[in-house]
Amino acid sequence: MFRNLLHSLFIATLCIVGLVLAPLPGRAEGPLVLKSVNVDLPDSDRMFPGAGADAINNNCLACHSAGMVLNQPPLTKAAWQAEVNKMIHAYKAPVDPNDVTAIVDYLSRTKGAP
Amino acid sequence: MKHGNPLHHPFTRRALLGQAGIASLAMISAPAWAQAMVDLPFAGGPTARQITTAFPQKGAMILQRTRPPLLETPFEVFDKGVITPNDQFYVRWHWAVIPTEVDVDTFRLAIRGHVDKTLSLSLKDILALPRVELAAVNQCSGNSRGFFAPRVPGAQWAHGAMGNAVWAGVRLKDVLDLAGVKPGAMQVRFKGLDDPVVADGPKYMKSLAIDHARDGEVMIAYAMNGEQLPLLNGFPLRLVVPGWFATYWVKMLNDIEVLDQPDDNYWMKTAYTIPDTPYANMKPGETGVKTVPINKMPPRSLITNVKAGDTLHVGTPAPLRGIAFGGDTGVARVDLSSDGGKTWQATQLGADAGKYGFRQWQTQFTPAAAGKYVLMVRCTNADGVVQPDQPNWNTAGFVRNVIEATPVVAA
Numbered sequence: 158m159f160r161n162l163l164h165s166l167f168i169a170t171l172c173i174v175g176l177v178l179a180p181l182p183g184r185a186e187g188p189l190v191l192k193s194v195n196v197d198l199p200d201s202d203r204m205f206p207g208a209g210a211d212a213i214n215n216n217c218l219a220c221h222s223a224g225m226v227l228n229q230p231p232l233t234k235a236a237w238q239a240e241v242n243k244m245i246h247a248y249k250a251p252v253d254p255n256d257v258t259a260i261v262d263y264l265s266r267t268k269g270a271p
Numbered sequence: 272m273k274h275g276n277p278l279h280h281p282f283t284r285r286a287l288l289g290q291a292g293i294a295s296l297a298m299i300s301a302p303a304w305a306q307a308m309v310d311l312p313f314a315g316g317p318t319a320r321q322i323t324t325a326f327p328q329k330g331a332m333i334l335q336r337t338r339p340p341l342l343e344t345p346f347e348v349f350d351k352g353v354i355t356p357n358d359q360f361y362v363r364w365h366w367a368v369i370p371t372e373v374d375v376d377t378f379r380l381a382i383r384g385h386v387d388k389t390l391s392l393s394l395k396d397i398l399a400l401p402r403v404e405l406a407a408v409n410q411c412s413g414n415s416r417g418f419f420a421p422r423v424p425g426a427q428w429a430h431g432a433m434g435n436a437v438w439a440g441v442r443l444k445d446v447l448d449l450a451g452v453k454p455g456a457m458q459v460r461f462k463g464l465d466d467p468v469v470a471d472g473p474k475y476m477k478s479l480a481i482d483h484a485r486d487g488e489v490m491i492a493y494a495m496n497g498e499q500l501p502l503l504n505g506f507p508l509r510l511v512v513p514g515w516f517a518t519y520w521v522k523m524l525n526d527i528e529v530l531d532q533p534d535d536n537y538w539m540k541t542a543y544t545i546p547d548t549p550y551a552n553m554k555p556g557e558t559g560v561k562t563v564p565i566n567k568m569p570p571r572s573l574i575t576n577v578k579a580g581d582t583l584h585v586g587t588p589a590p591l592r593g594i595a596f597g598g599d600t601g602v603a604r605v606d607l608s609s610d611g612g613k614t615w616q617a618t619q620l621g622a623d624a625g626k627y628g629f630r631q632w633q634t635q636f637t638p639a640a641a642g643k644y645v646l647m648v649r650c651t652n653a654d655g656v657v658q659p660d661q662p663n664w665n666t667a668g669f670v671r672n673v674i675e676a677t678p679v680v681a682a
Contacts, residue, residue, distance in 0.1 A: 189439070189494050191394055194502050195372040196327035201337035220367060220468045225336040230315050230422035240424055247537065249472045270315075 203227075207267065212259035216252045220244070231270035237261050309333055309345065311429040312579065313417040328501035330358040335426055339364035340503060344431035349594050350575035353621070353629040354406075355434030357496050362503045363411055363432065363517070365475050368466040370523065373507055380446075380491075380508060384460075384529040387451030394493070394507055400441040403490060406628030407513040408435045408596045409520055412543060412565050416668035421555055423668040430573060430675075435596070435629040438511045440492035444485045446527070452481065458530045459484040461510050463523035477519050477543075478534035479512065488513050491524060513627040514599030516565050516670075518543045539564055544667075551670040552663040568598035569672040570658055572605050572632065572650035583681045585638050591618075592633040597652030598672075601626030604651045607634050611645035612660055612674065618648070626653065638681030646677040 201222035205213045217226070232240070238261050244250040245257075252260070307322035311333075323334040326342060335341035342362040344355060375394050382390040411432035413425050426432070447459070460478040467474055483489065490511040493499065500506040505522030512519040518538075534540075544562040545551035550569075553560045572595035583589045595605045601623065606615040621631030638644060651657045662673040 188398065189499065191375045191398070191493060191499050191507055193373060193375045194328075194499075194506055196502050198327065198340065198369065198371055199323075199325040199337060203337075221339065222337040224334065225341070225426075228317060228320070228335060228427050229424055230313065230317075230417075230427065232422075232424060236424065247473070247541065249467075249469045251469060 205263065205267075209259060209263045209266070212253075212256035213263050216250070216256050216260060217244075220248065220250055226264070226268075229268060231268055232264075233270050234261065234265035236270075237264040237268070240264075307331075311417055311427070313422070313427060313429075314420060315422055326362070326503060328358060329362070329503065330356075332359065332362070333429075333431060335428065339367040339369060341426050342503070343428055344434055346429065346431055346575070348431075349573065349629075350592070353435055353594060353624060353631050354496060355436060355629075357436070357498060357501050357504065360409075360434040360436065360495070360501070360504055361411070361432050363426070364465060364503075364522075366465050366467045366472065368468055369503075370464045371502070373464070373502065373523070375507060378507055378525070380525055380527065382446060382450040382527045382529075384527075385453045385456045385531045386447075386529050387453060388449075390446075390450045392446070392449075397441055397446075397491065397493065397508070400445050402439060403442055404437060404439045405488070405490060405511070405513060406435060406437045406625040407511060408433060408568070408627060408629060409511075409517045410434075410568055410571075412516045412518050412669045413667065415671040418662070418671065419664060419668045420662065421664075423666060425668050433517075435594075436495045437497070437624075438490060438492040439494035439497075440490045440508070440511065442487055443489040443491055443510070443527075444487050446491060447485060447529070450529070452485070452529055453531075455531050456481045456529045457532055458534050460528045460530055460534050460536075461519075461521040461524055462526040462528075463505070463521050464525050465523060473537035475521075476534070476536050476538055477521055478530065478536075478539055479519060481529070483512075514567055516543075516568055518565060543669075545669050546665050550659055550663040550672070551665050553665050555664060565669055568596075569670065570597045570602070570650040570652040570656055571595065571672045572648040572658065573675060574646060574648055574677050577646065577677060577679060579677050579679070581679050583636070583638050583644075583679055585641050585681050588635040588637045590633065591636050591646070592631060593648060594629040595620075595632055595648070595650040596629050597626060597650065597654075598656070599627075599652075599654075601653040602630040602632075602650055603653045603655070605630075605632040606649045606651075607636065608647040608649070609636050609638075609644050611676070612647050615649065641681055644679050644681060646679055647674050649674045 203223045310318045321334040333343035340362050344361045348359045380392045414432040417427040458478040492511045508524040510521045543565045545565045546553045547561045547563045575593040595602045605618045608615050618632040618634035658674045
């Protein structure tokens with residue numbers, strides 16, 4: 158929370174500075190000086206919850222955080238199977254072949270559609 | 272821990288600190304002090320999303336995915352004006368290996384392939400070229416995907432996977448001319464500094480036809496709204512393809528390759544393709560549909576100051592306003608309907624800041640009697656292309672541009 162507060166203050170300061178310094182959009186201005194950037198990107202510690210989640214937690218979180226999947230709409234088992242296949246074949250996700258059934262079962266059980 | 276590390280996940284600084292990680296697991300049942308949430312009204316859900324301020328150079332954003340980042344612009348930002356501020360401009364990455372550090376002195380942009388002279392340009396070299404500026408809408412192919420019926424997998428965006436900025440940079444044509452394009456060139460392929468997490472995963476690459484690349488409008492941008500680009504929007508250089516969907520606007524652009532044959536890489540041939548039909552429309556379950564790479568944007572318009580379910584007062588003029596864009600050309604007109612699309616009246620358009628940008632519209636609506644009303648706005652672009660009254664559907668959830676409906680109540 159403290160970090161968020163600091164961040165908000167930082168943003169507020171940027172906005173105030175921006176009001177004073179920012180050129181009017183669309184108008185020619187002096188040469189822009191680009192400055193090197195070094196940032197940290199937040200990571201997610203969110204895991205797939207509940208029983209039978211080991212396979213999906215072990216295979217799927219290397220490429221993307223869990224929120225991507227948890228935000229998906231309910232999908233049929235065939236649609237979930239197609240998604241898992243796409244990850245393996247199109248995106249070369251190194252999914253253990255023995256875990257594919259457990260991953261699809263978990264998805265269709267927790268986020269299934271008729 | 273930086274998120275380019277593919278082996279990492281459970282033990283982040285947040286988890287070690289304790290409460291933040293627990294709050295995110297507790298989700299929407301958490302008390303009010305926990306995290307700001309937003310509700311995206313998708314049929315079948317899930318509708319709850321966190322508002323995050325945890326991303327560098329970014330203010331409050333709707334968290335669609337942490338890694339690689341998918342951050343949506345909160346809708347109220349579009350009511351504040353036609354320029355989307357850099358710190359609330361949406362973010363979309365395909366692969367999680369994203370450099371978190373860019374040194375402006377050592378960065379180089381390569382121009383190679385079917386050219387007379389291979390180039391390696393520094394940022395200083397690029398800044399020395401003639402500068403051009405242009406306002407243009409950058410919209411994700413899947414913007415508004417969450418409203419598809421039936422629902423489709425993919426990033427579940429509401430309407431905030433788009434933004435309008437004044438881009439400044441150099442013409443792609445000027446850079447290609449420096450290298451000298453050889454006769455027989457067919458396409459130009461663009462790559463950025465981001466990489467697949469898995470070694471054999473398809474590197475993100477997009478191509479444009481040679482004539483498009485040399486049209487003098489496609490730009491290599493180094494500034495957005497007068498400032499350098501936020502890292503997550505593509506610092507230090509990003510391709511700007513006015514009027515075309517954002518999949519072509521390659522971020523952290525560092526490699527331009529002129530091809531003497533069509534690009535059949537995964538991201539052109541398989542991903543980001545749409546039915547070759549009016550409105551990119553097809554029926555759910557339909558097979559054998561011919562597809563083409565996604566391309567130009569069609570017109571859209573939205574009401575930004577009234578939400579679904581709002582109450583208006585009978586006999587009192589209610590100001591209505593919002594944004595529109597024409598897609599690959601300017602906005603000719605925006606019309607309002609208060610009866611669900613039966614009758615239409617013209618709205619007043621705001622200043623024209625360039626045909627590829629957002630344009631504000633405004634009008635008034637006075638409910639004559641108590642009851643329900645369905646407000647709609649409809650954009651017609653300068654080529655006479657009108658938003659359709661029926662929503663499109665396709666498996667990828669691309670190119671939504673139906674006339675959107677905002678049901679309200681007058682009391």
